[in-house]
Amino acid sequence: TSPTLRNRLARGEKIFAGWMASAYPRMAEALGRAGFDAVILDLQHGEASFAEARDAITASHLAGKPAGVRVGLEGFGDAARLYDLGAELAILPMINSVEDARKLVDTLKYPPVGGRSWGGTRGLALYGLDAESYRTSANDQIIALAMIETQQAADAMEEILDVPGLDGVFVGPSDLSISLSRGEKLDHQLPEAVAVMRRLLAAAKARNKLTAIFCSGGEAAARNAALGFDIMAVGSDWAFLTAGAQAALKTARGH
Numbered sequence: 001t002s003p004t005l006r007n008r009l010a011r012g013e014k015i016f017a018g019w020m021a022s023a024y025p026r027m028a029e030a031l032g033r034a035g036f037d038a039v040i041l042d043l044q045h046g047e048a049s050f051a052e053a054r055d056a057i058t059a060s061h062l063a064g065k066p067a068g069v070r071v072g073l074e075g076f077g078d079a080a081r082l083y084d085l086g087a088e089l090a091i092l093p094m095i096n097s098v099e100d101a102r103k104l105v106d107t108l109k110y111p112p113v114g115g116r117s118w119g120g121t122r123g124l125a126l127y128g129l130d131a132e133s134y135r136t137s138a139n140d141q142i143i144a145l146a147m148i149e150t151q152q153a154a155d156a157m158e159e160i161l162d163v164p165g166l167d168g169v170f171v172g173p174s175d176l177s178i179s180l181s182r183g184e185k186l187d188h189q190l191p192e193a194v195a196v197m198r199r200l201l202a203a204a205k206a207r208n209k210l211t212a213i214f215c216s217g218g219e220a221a222a223r224n225a226a227l228g229f230d231i232m233a234v235g236s237d238w239a240f241l242t243a244g245a246q247a248a249l250k251t252a253r254g255h
């Protein structure tokens with residue numbers, strides 16, 4: 001399979017990705033087979049080791065679905081390495097300034113856009129591409145997103161979006177609400193946070209940049225798709241497991 005998310009987004013399709021916080025690589029295959037358009041592994045707050053992330057990327061390809069990663073703080077090098085291993089999308093947390101966004105592009109885009117170091121390995125095989133085809137298509141096909149999740153990032157959103165080579169933004173509604181409320185609230189629908197989301201959607205669309213957001217479940221995903229986001233990361237796998245277990249037990253026990 002060649003990279004596909006870009007093409008689907010270019011056709012105006014909404015992407016619903018399963019958000020994986022567990023460390024079990026085959027969970028990525030399960031989320032893909034459940035019907036998600038892609039699987040995103042969380043390496044900032046999730047449990048997977050680097051080797052588990054590598055295997056989860058391969059497992060999601062078994063389900064015919066592209067894999068993405070949300071790397072840890074300062075995880076620029078990890079993101080580039082996971083691209084090499086076949087990730088098609090990377091999300092960098094806490095991108096708060098133009099300098100952060102420039103570093104993101106410099107690490108994740110090949111010259112002349114950035115300075116990504118050459119070393120595509122597993123990714124070439126997963127996509128069935130030769131080195132030259134991967135190298136010359138990667139900048140346009142592989143997606144690099146900056147997380148907007150602080151007051152500082154909200155204040156700098158236009159300048160961040162203007163950084164050449166950045167593909168788009170990913171809203172972290174938890175940290176955004178905590179930051180905007182100065183530590184008072186964790187609320188994905190905090191009015192001030194939703195106002196920032198609306199401004200961000202308008203600013204991104206005016207610049208033809210992608211918009212993505214974390215969604216704590218199906219309802220949040222439907223709401224954010226209606227608001228105008230392109231990519232909804234829905235999760236997590238732990239929450240799906242817990243909800244499924246609770247529903248089964250409720251039915252079994254009758255209460």
Ligand code: 3PY
Pocket residue numbers: 093149171172173174175176214
């Ligand atoms: C946030 O909501 O802050 C995130 O980082 C999404 O997981």
Ligand code: MG
Pocket residue numbers: 093149172174175
């Ligand atoms: Mg966050």
